[in-house]
Amino acid sequence: MKTTVTGFPRIGKNREWKKALEIFWAGKISEEEILQEAQNIQQQHFGMMKDLDFVPIDFALYDHMLETSFLLGVLPDQVQKSSLSHLGKYFALARGFQEKSVDIKAWPMKKWFSTNYHCVRPKISPETTWEADLFFLEYKSTLVKQNPNRRWVIPGPYTFARLSIIEDVPEHEWQQKLLQAYHNLLKRIPGDVQLDEPALVFDMTNREKELFLAFYESLSSYGERLFLQTYFGDVRDIYEELVQLPVKGIGLDFVEGSENLSLIEKFGFPPEKMLLCGIVAGKNVWRTNYEKALSLLGRIASYLPRENIVLSSACSLLHVPYTIEGESFPEEIENGVCFALEKVEEIRQLALLGDILHYQDHPIFQKNREMISKLTARDRDSLCLQKLSALSEKDFQRALPVEQRLPLQKEVLNLAPLPTTTIGSFPQTPELRKLRKGFQENVLSEETYKQEIKKMIASCIKTQEELGIDVLVHGEYERNDMVEYFASFLKGMTTTKNGWVQSYGSRTTKPPLLYGDVTRVSSMTVEWITYAQSLTTKPVKAILTGPITIINWSFCREDISLKEVAYQIALALREEIEELQQKNIRIIQVDEAALRERLPLRKSEWQSYLDIATSAFRLATSTLLPEIQLHTHMCYSEFKDIPEAIEALDADVLTIEASRSELDVLESLRTYSQKRDIGPGVYDIHSPRVPSAEEIETFIQKLLSVIPVEHLWINPDCGLKTRKESEAYASLQHMVEATQKIRKNLFS
Ligand SMILES: Nc1nc2c(c(=O)[nH]1)N[C@@H](CNc1ccc(C(=O)N[C@@H](CCC(=O)N[C@@H](CCC(=O)N[C@@H](CCC(=O)O)C(=O)O)C(=O)O)C(=O)O)cc1)CN2
Numbered sequence: 013m014k015t016t017v018t019g020f021p022r023i024g025k026n027r028e029w030k031k032a033l034e035i036f037w038a039g040k041i042s043e044e045e046i047l048q049e050a051q052n053i054q055q056q057h058f059g060m061m062k063d064l065d066f067v068p069i070d071f072a073l074y075d076h077m078l079e080t081s082f083l084l085g086v087l088p089d090q091v092q093k094s095s096l097s098h099l100g101k102y103f104a105l106a107r108g109f110q111e112k113s114v115d116i117k118a119w120p121m122k123k124w125f126s127t128n129y130h131c132v133r134p135k136i137s138p139e140t141t142w143e144a145d146l147f148f149l150e151y152k153s154t155l156v157k158q159n160p161n162r163r164w165v166i167p168g169p170y171t172f173a174r175l176s177i178i179e180d181v182p183e184h185e186w187q188q189k190l191l192q193a194y195h196n197l198l199k200r201i202p203g204d205v206q207l208d209e210p211a212l213v214f215d216m217t218n219r220e221k222e223l224f225l226a227f228y229e230s231l232s233s234y235g236e237r238l239f240l241q242t243y244f245g246d247v248r249d250i251y252e253e254l255v256q257l258p259v260k261g262i263g264l265d266f267v268e269g270s271e272n273l274s275l276i277e278k279f280g281f282p283p284e285k286m287l288l289c290g291i292v293a294g295k296n297v298w299r300t301n302y303e304k305a306l307s308l309l310g311r312i313a314s315y316l317p318r319e320n321i322v323l324s325s326a327c328s329l330l331h332v333p334y335t336i337e338g339e340s341f342p343e344e345i346e347n348g349v350c351f352a353l354e355k356v357e358e359i360r361q362l363a364l365l366g367d368i369l370h371y372q373d374h375p376i377f378q379k380n381r382e383m384i385s386k387l388t389a390r391d392r393d394s395l396c397l398q399k400l401s402a403l404s405e406k407d408f409q410r411a412l413p414v415e416q417r418l419p420l421q422k423e424v425l426n427l428a429p430l431p432t433t434t435i436g437s438f439p440q441t442p443e444l445r446k447l448r449k450g451f452q453e454n455v456l457s458e459e460t461y462k463q464e465i466k467k468m469i470a471s472c473i474k475t476q477e478e479l480g481i482d483v484l485v486h487g488e489y490e491r492n493d494m495v496e497y498f499a500s501f502l503k504g505m506t507t508t509k510n511g512w513v514q515s516y517g518s519r520t521t522k523p524p525l526l527y528g529d530v531t532r533v534s535s536m537t538v539e540w541i542t543y544a545q546s547l548t549t550k551p552v553k554a555i556l557t558g559p560i561t562i563i564n565w566s567f568c569r570e571d572i573s574l575k576e577v578a579y580q581i582a583l584a585l586r587e588e589i590e591e592l593q594q595k596n597i598r599i600i601q602v603d604e605a606a607l608r609e610r611l612p613l614r615k616s617e618w619q620s621y622l623d624i625a626t627s628a629f630r631l632a633t634s635t636l637l638p639e640i641q642l643h644t645h646m647c648y649s650e651f652k653d654i655p656e657a658i659e660a661l662d663a664d665v666l667t668i669e670a671s672r673s674e675l676d677v678l679e680s681l682r683t684y685s686q687k688r689d690i691g692p693g694v695y696d697i698h699s700p701r702v703p704s705a706e707e708i709e710t711f712i713q714k715l716l717s718v719i720p721v722e723h724l725w726i727n728p729d730c731g732l733k734t735r736k737e738s739e740a741y742a743s744l745q746h747m748v749e750a751t752q753k754i755r756k757n758l759f760s
């Protein structure tokens with residue numbers, strides 16, 4: 013059997029691409045140099061995939077949706093006509109651009125299905141030029157020249173349309189133009205092309221099915237070189253039509269796609285087509301169980317000739333780090349972890365075993381069985397299990413309802429109307445990162461490290477007071493990341509040294525591994541937050557990361573239920589929250605940034621997930637006294653379709669991302685804000701662009717047309733950690749100015 017992977021990481025084994033991008037943006041290297049670096053990285057990737065029969069070319073300078081927009085000509089007139097260079101335009105749409113006469117807002121981002129990767133959302137509008145930017149075709153062609161067994165990877169038209177924002181263009185018009193753009197592009201790309209269509213794993217209506225089929229029937233003249241790739245689930249709504257489409261091959265996910273095997277067994281698979289058979293997980297890092305994988309493969313192989321089966325990863329390996337080389341894991345999971353390079357090796361081994369009749373006797377198979385049996389025989393923490401089984405309904409409910417809590421809180425806090433706050437983190441400067449590195453590498457003593465962090469906290473408090481912000485934060489300087497930091501204190505979780513995964517653009521995280529029963533061993537945030545509160549009479553809000561976010565931004569064990577893991581974390585957080593409460597902290601924020609992200613793609617699975625997610629949140633927070641204010645923060649969250657779940661969190665104040673997305677998000681929060689407080693972000697922190705006070709004022713006015721003034725908070729749309737200090741302070745200053753102006757108009 014032949015081998016490939018669906019996609020590969022892009023950030024560089026040692027984050028070379030991240031670093032190159034950042035020095036390019038700082039103006040320290042030229043366009044030629046950054047493009048040369050792209051080629052170098054791609055060559056390194058070919059080297060890492062050299063043992064595979066076919067390799068994907070899915071590199072993107074910033075994001076694959078954005079890159080495809082340039083290839084298709086889905087570009088706003090303003091940008092295309094600007095005097096910026098090709099790369100200048102590209103990064104302007106990625107990050108925003110502001111200079112004298114040109115002011116380009118970044119396109120919004122959206123979570124790529126249920127992952128922590130953010131893709132750019134292209135905008136299709138009457139201003140779209142539909143003129144492809146061939147520069148990007150050329151740069152990509154230079155990447156692929158040297159490799160004959162490669163296929164280009166781009167999002168297919170159905171998924172592209174589904175993730176785009178389409179404004180004021182009649183349906184038939186954008187559909188026809190988009191299709192024409194794909195025609196033009198496919199004509200220009202030589203050789204095989206993989207069209208990624210993960211949107212097929214959502215529930216599909218008949219109209220959506222028709223649209224999808226019409227797209228592909230129209231592309232039939234390229235069918236000989238097209239692979240239609242799906243992942244993140246199964247294709248139950250479209251399988252029969254899908255496999256009959258005029259394409260060379262189809263990619264299916266057999267890890268998350270629970271129904272894909274039975275679809276093949278029920279409807280067969282056209283034997284003349286290739287099946288890209290995703291059997292090694294791409295979203296998780298646990299070693300593949302060869303016995304299970306090979307038995308699945310055996311069942312598939314009775315439907316089509318072996319030479320048409322290409323073993324692959326279930327989805328792109330973009331979502332896992334490069335390699336476990338140089339890492340050390342706790343004994344329980346030693347030998348149980350595979351990152352991208354190890355997964356490539358797994359795929360090769362499975363292909364080898366898959367071609368042997370008595371694979372059970374092969375040493376590779378036996379070694380795998382041994383490692384898997386060790387991985388599945390993990391010890392349980394009996395105390396933790398006892399606590400879980402002792403839970404009752406009252407553990408999930410605060411003492412008073414929100415209508416009675418908010419007035420009590422307002423009395424204690426005595427805040428101005430339209431209170432201003434931030435989401436938690438302040439800029440993480442190069443000096444701070446150096447400091448942390450010094451501490452980790454034992455160059456700095458714990459005492460010096462803590463002193464330095466406290467200096468930063470003190471200066472952060474002072475800055476916020478000077479800016480006139482009402483509810484302060486300590487700045488999260490002690491945290492490298494909002495999940496990794498907590499993981500480093502929790503038993504049952506472990507962190508990696510170099511396990512970087514791209515989150516968006518040049519931004520990366522090191523997802524921890526959640527492998528055992530989780531318990532709190534010591535307090536995690538109390539020292540920093542109480543120190544910050546000791547410096548000011550204004551309330552300092554304590555910030556913690558919630559259970560679902562800890563889970564979704566980690567590589568989570570799969571041997572126990574989501575509910576059990578979530579409740580374990582909730583209990584650990586609850587201990588922390590109780591301690592903060594005892595130390596007279598008056599506001600506590602539990603971030604559930606990933607609540608929406610983890611929502612299952614199929615609606616039939618929503619309710620049971622949301623019950624778990626919201627119960628875990630309440631379990632963590634229910635012992636708060638009524639007068640202690642509970643905040644939660646979420647980003648990239650389209651709440652329109654899950655209003656009951658947001659309500660079920662029973663938070664007092666909700667701060668959300670809203671500034672890049674349009675006002676329909678707010679409309680959906682009209683009901684929520686009748687009873688609870690809400691702070692829809694008034695500007696976009698993911699862009700270095702500094703919004704003017706007038707711009708923010710206008711946005712707040714819009715908010716006031718939907719949200720009662722007594723329930724509205726004013727804040728940025730997410731944490732400030734990725735911004736430079738100058739950008740963050742200038743924006744906050746404008747935010748406070750705008751608020752003060754509105755207060756004056758309303759109340760004097
Ligand atoms: N896990 C997670 N997911 C999330 C978010 C989040 O905050 N966390 N936010 C949303 C948006 N995503 C984001 C993801 C990452 C970053 C981010 O800022 N990442 C940093 C890395 C953060 C980090 O862990 N930094 C470490 C390590 C820093 C480092 O690179 N150190 C240098 C040395 C330092 C130096 O000399 O400058 C090195 O090891 O080479 C630290 O600060 O300690 C980056 O890519 O630059 C921001 C937003 C959604 N998903």
Ligand SMILES: [Zn+2]
Binds near residue numbers: 605729
């Ligand atoms: Zn956020």
